Amino acid sequence: MDIQVIDSILEKYEYRHSDIIGIMQEVQHIENFLPEEALRYISRRMEISLTRIFDIVTFYKAFSLKPRGRHIIKICCGTTCHLGGAVQNLEQINRTLNIKDGGTTDDRMFSLETVNCLGACALAPVVVVGDEYYEAVNAGKIEKILSSYPQEEEK
């Protein structure tokens, strides 16, 4: 990761220790995950121990230490989605892409994540791919949804 980009983020937050979560969210937003060398660099520049940084990264579910796919599939597992069949949808994606919750496909196209609730309960069960919401999804619709994401070449 570009050191200058990290520096500009650190500048923006004025190296405030209390903003470490926000800083890492921005880094992850750019890189799609948190590369170890970036964390080491942040730790040095901000004089925050690496232990504390890893404590935070592993505590909050939103942070990932592993590279993630280009399209992140979020399966909502909130109560309404659960009652509507979120588990069946999750199992169907497991079968179709051969990845488990938290996993990434070998070609780095898709990552699969479960989330507690996306607050779109009236449309349950909900599956989100990137920024695109799919409502009232059932296991039969999964393949069609995934096939609308062409296997693009890596940029």
Added chain:
Amino acid sequence: MERIRNISDLERIREQILKKRESEKIVLRTCISTGCRAQKSLKVVSALGSAIEEQGLQDTVKIRKTGCHGFCEMGPIMVVEPENIFYRKVRPEDVNEIISQLTEGGIVERLLWKDPVTKEHITSERELPIYKRQKKKVTYRSGRIDPADIEDYIAANGYSALGKALTFMSPAEVIGTVIASGLRGRGGGGFPAGVKWKMCSEAPSDIRYIIANGDEGDPGAFMDRSLMEGDPHSIIEGMIIGAYAIGARQGFIYVREEYPIAIEHLSIAIRQAEEYGILGNNILGSGCEFNIKIHRGAGAFVCGEETALIISIEGRSGTPRSRPPYPAIEGLWGKPTVINNVETFANIPLIISKGAEAYASVGTERSKGTKVFSLVGKVMNTGLIEVEMGTTLREIIFDIGGGIRKCKLFKAVQTGGPSGGCIPITKIDMPVDYDSLREAGAIMGSGGMIVMDGTSCMVDVARYFINFLMYESCGKCVPCREGLKQMHHILENICEGHGEEDDIKTLIELGQFMMTSSLCGLGSTAPNPVLSTIRHFRSEYESHIYDKKCFAGVCKNLFEYVIDAELCNGCALCRLKCPEGAISGKKKKPHSIDSSKCIKCGICFNSCKQEAILVR
């Protein structure tokens, strides 16, 4: 734009805005909140824009991109004003017809809502059953104003409560009014908001903080999201009034990362409020200084707990600490801090502008005002509703919600998220307020209301919540960490068909122990889903444990699908759909299921039009 320096500036600017808007003859209120946006409402908005331009109607027809209208299931929603025509499920293809009807004064009938029972079309938004019995106060503006335009908020009387408080009331009077209103915290606990403010203002310190909790983690709840997306200024206004009352100069809004639109709208609202001089130094000439910063959560349910949330803002991993000292005495960076739910803050302007007495005239003896609920699950009309405290469950589920889908029987309603409980049909006439919910073994929580019918297994529901909490427990205290693990283990066994005789007793014992000995609210309320389902649905546990039967057809090891030979008309739909080839039978003759091949995926059960497939 011009900075608002005092209350007369505010009134003058309001008049200017209203005058500027006189030329808008027709307004198309189109929802761009999460629910409708998921159903492509942004495409509708852009199609509307080009259609209006094509017809040369820019000067008279205005598109207003609003927040949530409440009837999310029917999205994208559009309301044509002043006629109040409610269009549902609007597609970009429908736009040209809508626009051409506007000029002719006609209505596009196929986009109107149709009553599923009487088959009648309803034209006006006000006449829809889901809205008719609601009392929209906090959510009144959401769906009416453009949340990204402060002028809309000001035009709708926004910030006048702030003007009143800062110009005509002392901080002590503001606190007194909030106490007198009887407003209780809308985040779940129901602690009187004014009392919290008083405690904080009396704590000795030169620095105080104010935090709005928008970390709506309860699955099945989206009131806070809709409010932050649809009417962010009302939260900001409530926070400034609170800051003035307790003497805080810095505020924070803690929002879940899963709510990107809420974060965007709040950021825009804060920026605009700063530009207009409503945030910053010398607000409305009062000498009061206040700024707000947004803090994004990073996906931890426990951070909805106030002490964990505060620690998260401090930039650490959010594990709760023991109370007392309460945050009102010792909160963010050790300073006295008021932390309230965003909905609580949105109630404040109402209290200040109408007065405590008028506010307290709505609601029950000990629960005042209105409450926003997200009504979801197996109910006909799903979405966001706001009702007077004390409205009965029957009114909410049957009058507003339109009853249960597919004419099935109502079984239970789950309130309060993972800390809440399930209320059975026998309590359908119970008034919904803080105290009666607690009595029934549930809690108000933030206001999620999930309706269940006969296809929901209560043991599975309890297992679901315990599983959720097990993953979200921070692990700091033993009762919560280990108790949840054991509870989950027992429930898993029961659902798999390995339940044992003493399981119910052990669950109750564990639950009572966790309630009294856990460190924070997460652990002490975690047994609620189990204890409330045991209390109201004990027979269901017993049939899982002793008869090894799940009559809801959820726990796969504990039931079988069978075809009722008398009901089956031999349409062969199930045979064609079965992925395992487990169904056989001749056309127009009753079919049968080979239970050794059946994987219980439920496809046949859901697709049979004769409802001939039964759970046994």
